[in-house]
Amino acid sequence: MxxxxxxxxxxxxxxxxxxxxxxPPPSLSLHPSHGVSLGDAVTLRCHLTQSAAWVWLYKGEHWTYRKYKDEEEDTAEFSFESTKREHAGSYRCQYRVSWSALTSELSDPVELVLTDRSFPPPSISLSPAKRVGSGTNVSIQCWNQGCGADFLLYKDGCSAPIQRQDSNGGDAAEFTLLAVTPADSGTYRCSYRSRNHTSVSSPIGNNVTLEVAPTPAPPGGSEPPISVTCTLLDPxxxxxxxxxxxxxxxxxxxxxxxxxxxxxxxxxxxxxxxxxxxxxxxx
The missing domain is CATH 1.10.287 (Helix Hairpins)
Known part of the structure; x- marks a missing residue:
């Protein structure tokens, strides 16, 4: 035998x-999660599912920092006291369990976007500018002062940009909302990112407000409740x-x-x- x-x-x-x-992979989070300007402090927290001896923080494809973690802790923290341009980018973390040489998978990425307040905020306009009916196509235009860049469109109540557009070397981008409904009503803003530093952003500019009139309800019926919709980017x-x-x-x-x-x-x-x-x- x-x-x-x-x-x-x-x-x-x-x-x-x-x-x-x-x-099981760890999870990575940013604190604060957004609105971090150059020079601000920020912390990346790697949340583990079990005890680990070493935790690695990767920027892009290469590990940048590593830290020994006590077995009693379920989180490893990596902090930047004063952020610089080189700190901006996409991060992941990974850990090795303490009782063997096994290594976890990488966490999902999080992007540290830094706001450079030396960039002038973009301008924004809405067309049609008045209240529109359901089913109307609405255009939102964003532009800056002659800086070719990628523009991002935000909607208040959504945690991430809802659209992104390359200006193709120009200084403006036009976002189209097709066949809007009352759920598209809300306040919109935009920002742009330099092509040389794609994780460095301008401040968010002024806002425009879209108001969509609901479709008349049939006799005896009632209008459905209006909720905020966020179709977020998945880059x-x-x-x-x-x-x-x-x-x-x-x-x-x-x-x-x-x-x-x-x-x-x-x-x-x-x-x-x-x-x-x-x-x-x-x-």
Whole structure:
């Protein structure tokens, strides 16, 4: 039975090695989460699901800082006392569990955007400027003082930009809201980001207010309640990456299972041949 035992041990080892890539990832958060200007203090907190010995903070594809964390703590903090342009960018974190060499997956990214108040805030206009009816197409134009940049459109009540547009080297961008409904009513503002520093933003400029008249309710009916809608940007493509990770995990699991099954069957066949041989146990 030695070959079969060896096969089972090998299969268990392969499964454990595959499981090392499936440790739950940590989560990363910014404090404050927005409105950070150059020179302000900011803290990135890596929240862990279990005790860890080391925590790494990555900026882009390369780790930037690492910290030893006490096992009693479930959060590791990385702080910038006075932010500079080089601190702006996309961050992730990762940890290693204290009782082995297993390393977690990377957290989802968070972007540290710094506001440079030396940039003049953009201007904004709304067309049509008066109250519009449901189904109308509305245009919101943002422009700056001759700085080619990417423009971002914000809606009050939403935590992130709802649209982004490249000015194509010009100084203006036009956002279109198609077939608006009362849920699109609200206050809109915009900002822009330098192409040389895509995580450095201008201050948010003045606002415009959109008012959408509801569609008349049918006789005897009632109008539905109006709520704020936020169709937020997803520039990181996390959903696509999650799908790829899931497929890779499935393939790895299938490979481990196939290898384990192969070794078990091969060991069983070897054992049967040994029993059937003239010098086997049944002779």
């Amino acid at each position: 030695a070959p079969m035992a060896l096969a089972l041990i090998l299969g268990w080892w392969l499964a454990a090695a595959s499981g090392a890539q499936q440790l 990181s493509g996390d959903a696509r990456r999650s799908l790829v990770v899931a497929v890779v995990r499935g393939c790895a699991a299938a490979l481990v299972f196939g290898l384990g099954l192969y070794f078990v069957l091969d060991a069983r066949s070897l054992w049967i041949r040994r029993d059937d041989s003239p010098g086997g146990e049944g002779s």
